[in-house]
Amino acid sequence: MLDDRHVVLPDAESLVRRCVTALLVGHLVLQGPPGTGKTTLARILAEAFEVRLLESTATSDWSPFHVVGGLRPASDNTLQPSYGKVTDAVHKCALHVRTDVTAEAEGGDDRSSAQAQRWQGSWLLIDEFNRADIDKAIGSLYTVLSSCDPENLKRSPIDLWFETEGRQQIWVPSRFRIIAAMNDLDTSFVNPISQGLTRRFQFITVGTPVPAGTDGTSAETQSSLERAHQWLSTTYGAVLSVATLADTHDQLAEQITLLQNVIAGFRLGNETAAGWPIGTAQIVDVFRVLLLQTAAGAAAQEALDWGIADRVVPQMGQLDDLQLEFAHQLLADLPQSQAALTHLVNPHGV
Incomplete structure (x- = not known):
């Protein structure tokens, strides 16, 4: 089941x-x-x-x-x-x-x-x-x-x-x-x-799965991708050209790996920052944004960036300063996510 x-x-x-x-x-x-x-x-x-x-x-x-x-x-x-x-x-x-x-x-x-x-x-x-x-x-x-x-x-x-x-x-x-x-x-x-x-x-x-590391796609990541792909096909398949799951995985391999590594980083933390147990549902949320935007013609990296910025970063409000500092490091290659995190920390800044 x-x-x-x-x-x-x-x-x-x-x-x-x-x-x-x-x-x-x-x-x-x-x-x-x-x-x-x-x-x-x-x-x-x-x-x-x-x-x-x-x-x-x-x-x-x-x-x-x-x-x-x-x-x-x-x-x-x-x-x-x-x-x-x-x-x-x-x-x-x-x-x-x-x-x-x-x-x-x-x-x-x-x-x-x-x-x-x-x-x-x-x-x-x-x-x-x-x-x-x-x-x-x-x-x-x-x-x-x-x-x-x-x-x-x-x-x-x-x-x-x-x-x-x-x-x-x-x-x-x-x-x-x-x-x-x-x-x-x-x-x-x-x-x-x-x-x-x-x-x-x-x-x-009910905790989060053990981080998979950087080699290959984890079972959790693959399952999350499948759920998002099924949602996209069912909800918007009649109006969008939706690639097969296998083609989607191949086309977005770089972004899938990046998201998996970011999630693993959040969960593990580092020497100074405690881990943040982000759930599988949030991974599915990001994949939904990624798949929907790329199916509509958006660039894959930009779509992933917006997905994390809009779906994950707003949930970081309870993290402490060390965790937020580490999050900035994890999101170094994602400018929109960095901007969203900066706004979260200082909503009154320019």
Whole structure:
């Protein structure tokens, strides 16, 4: 599945094994720098477990209302129950379980569609997990999240105080899981997570692939190029003359090598500057700019320069002075990127 999605992960076999183990035991948090494929990995894991993945992105204003639910104004000027993200996913998972149990009891399958037959449950993906004050938002679920053991789940239903009588509790199926993804790099823009909540998830880091050096095209670089080429062909193939992937690689060999070396330099750092774990998604972004501009007739080196200047340099705002100084050295042959970096450091300069 990873190859089909053009996903390259560091020590992929071990990483996936750890994720599968975590989900067999309980809930999972995928942490790491932006662009390393955390969300894509979550989708692949859900597909492997044959569950429907309901996706949501946490924001700074999340509260128990967004997670569990509450009362919402309706068009008839009344207040109606509204499920939060976790409650909604749990409810959908319970419906899958009930359908399975009913079908098994009747010796058949009463599910109405091929898609329903494929899913054995519903899980919840919470992206940008620590953008919210997640301890406050999810605190009422501490007990139910502490274990996926059926006995614990039986003793700790979710309290739906806002529901009508007879519907004020919902029991979490033992096959239900939460996968969360969080950025552990931009610490100035995220909320801390308490030890109590941390214990209720298994935290697995999704890092960047090991830099490949200067000899040949790395698997990550090739995969990123393939994703960008597929995007260009699908999105603009009808209006642009798009070369084959092999021809594209040959025509842009110099720029591909340069980008690979720049990314490796950022990640490794040097004797004085710490490395910057730039993700694979950013490589794909630069390749998209490079391929689109060259397909439209731009010079390859200039297109690469603008791609890095417009897509990578703006993300360097959290780097320290030594890292920025080293970045200037790495981008020495790219004047537009140098100019963008200079502007980032001194936006009021001429």
